[in-house]
Amino acid sequence: MIVIDTANHIAALAAKMARPKVAAAYPITPQTTIVERLAQYVEQADVDMEYIRVESEHSAMTACIGAAATGVRTFTATASHGLLLMHEMLHWAGLARLPIVMVNVNRAIGPGWNIWSDLNDAMSQRDTGWIQFYASSNQEVFDGVIQAYKIAEHHDVLLPAMVSYDGFILSHTSMPVDVPDQKEIDAFLPEFKPGWRIDVENPITHGNIVPPEPYMEIRYSMQRAMEKAKRVIEEVGKEYGERFGRYYGLVEEYRCDDADYVIVTMAALAAEAHFAVDRLRERGEKVGLVNLRTFRPFPYEKLNYDHMIVIDRDISPGLGGVLAHEMKALPGEVYGFVAGLGGVDVTYKDIERIYALAREGKQGWYPTEVK
Amino acid sequence: MKTAISLPTKGAMGKTGTWRVFRPTIDLEKCIKCWRCWIFCPDAAIARNEYPVIDYDYCKGCGICANECPVNAIEMGREEK
Numbered sequence: 047m048i049v050i051d052t053a054n055h056i057a058a059l060a061a062k063m064a065r066p067k068v069a070a071a072y073p074i075t076p077q078t079t080i081v082e083r084l085a086q087y088v089e090q091a092d093v094d095m096e097y098i099r100v101e102s103e104h105s106a107m108t109a110c111i112g113a114a115a116t117g118v119r120t121f122t123a124t125a126s127h128g129l130l131l132m133h134e135m136l137h138w139a140g141l142a143r144l145p146i147v148m149v150n151v152n153r154a155i156g157p158g159w160n161i162w163s164d165l166n167d168a169m170s171q172r173d174t175g176w177i178q179f180y181a182s183s184n185q186e187v188f189d190g191v192i193q194a195y196k197i198a199e200h201h202d203v204l205l206p207a208m209v210s211y212d213g214f215i216l217s218h219t220s221m222p223v224d225v226p227d228q229k230e231i232d233a234f235l236p237e238f239k240p241g242w243r244i245d246v247e248n249p250i251t252h253g254n255i256v257p258p259e260p261y262m263e264i265r266y267s268m269q270r271a272m273e274k275a276k277r278v279i280e281e282v283g284k285e286y287g288e289r290f291g292r293y294y295g296l297v298e299e300y301r302c303d304d305a306d307y308v309i310v311t312m313a314a315l316a317a318e319a320h321f322a323v324d325r326l327r328e329r330g331e332k333v334g335l336v337n338l339r340t341f342r343p344f345p346y347e348k349l350n351y352d353h354m355i356v357i358d359r360d361i362s363p364g365l366g367g368v369l370a371h372e373m374k375a376l377p378g379e380v381y382g383f384v385a386g387l388g389g390v391d392v393t394y395k396d397i398e399r400i401y402a403l404a405r406e407g408k409q410g411w412y413p414t415e416v417k
Numbered sequence: 418m419k420t421a422i423s424l425p426t427k428g429a430m431g432k433t434g435t436w437r438v439f440r441p442t443i444d445l446e447k448c449i450k451c452w453r454c455w456i457f458c459p460d461a462a463i464a465r466n467e468y469p470v471i472d473y474d475y476c477k478g479c480g481i482c483a484n485e486c487p488v489n490a491i492e493m494g495r496e497e498k
Contacts, residue, residue, distance in 0.1 A: 143420045204418050241418045254423040255430075267419035 058083035060191035067118035070109035107135035117243030126153035140175025145198035162389020163212035296345035302334030322397035437478035447490035454482035
């Protein structure tokens, strides 16, 4: 069935179809209409789900942790400052290996007060042990949420997963989305089997004191799980393609086969870059696009190109664009551009200009300070 | 998958009774056997017998039992050297 709706409503629909038993959320700005729609489903008795309206985003994540620890599937959604308030509990969910799925709408961090697209909120949660997906269209939002559950809950992984997409550009924009039947979703996504759970018949303590050596083993286990997640993401993306006709992997490669230069970016910027690549190709430029679907685990092995033009809609002050700097360790040449912060529009024409500047060996803040 | 899980084990942190500064003593004549001390003891160091029995090997002397006792049957006295 084709549904035309905003990414927020599509995310809520995907969450509903994944059948979480518990959703917890805080409903005030910068929260989006995702949880409003979820609450509506619960009100209409459309779902078998406990909806907990908590007093803060920190509590939203805590409630999800508690619910997931009893062995049930959980969901929450947030954005920008809400995600930042969760920070401590994001680490907790990761270290507790609870496969909570969360949707985050990428919105700028204040002050000044700005609710437009900016990836800094999610990018600054990169070390919390969450798998991070970025969507470029409402279809990718739907498919991403469904797959996120299967990937996060895989017993080689057991890590929480976050699906992010740009504020307004996707969140409040209606697009057609192909939505499979509930039966097909159920066949793809079986019931959640927890890695551990609180059970009064078999009492355990979780979060007890852990001396140095076992603590390091826990961290090592997380790192290994992230590495294994790369394989699982590819496998689940392939299975999804076989069932629903849309294939996914760690990255999306567009017209990269004979490319001398590739543009590397993610989220809505990647959607825009498709048009830029097509127009540049028409003019005979050998250019492709690598759309990073996953930021954690970071798909280093997919970034084997001689010249990579990286566009960051995020900034690590004192370092630069986060993506560009994470890629500096790769053998290829990296041209880093910071663009579009706080929702500044970056059109395909801007991306064509960025390409031309990179071809001159330049990089920097687009458009004001490129050297 | 590794995470911070432990199974219930008696004395996993050693005999924590040595941490005690104040020692709870139950006056059995006052005790009404309501078992609030037993429920509230965070270290499960109070057993249910005919009357509550404190396990001084593990009681840290936190005083929660004395605080919860509705008839003030538990007295906290300074631990002798």
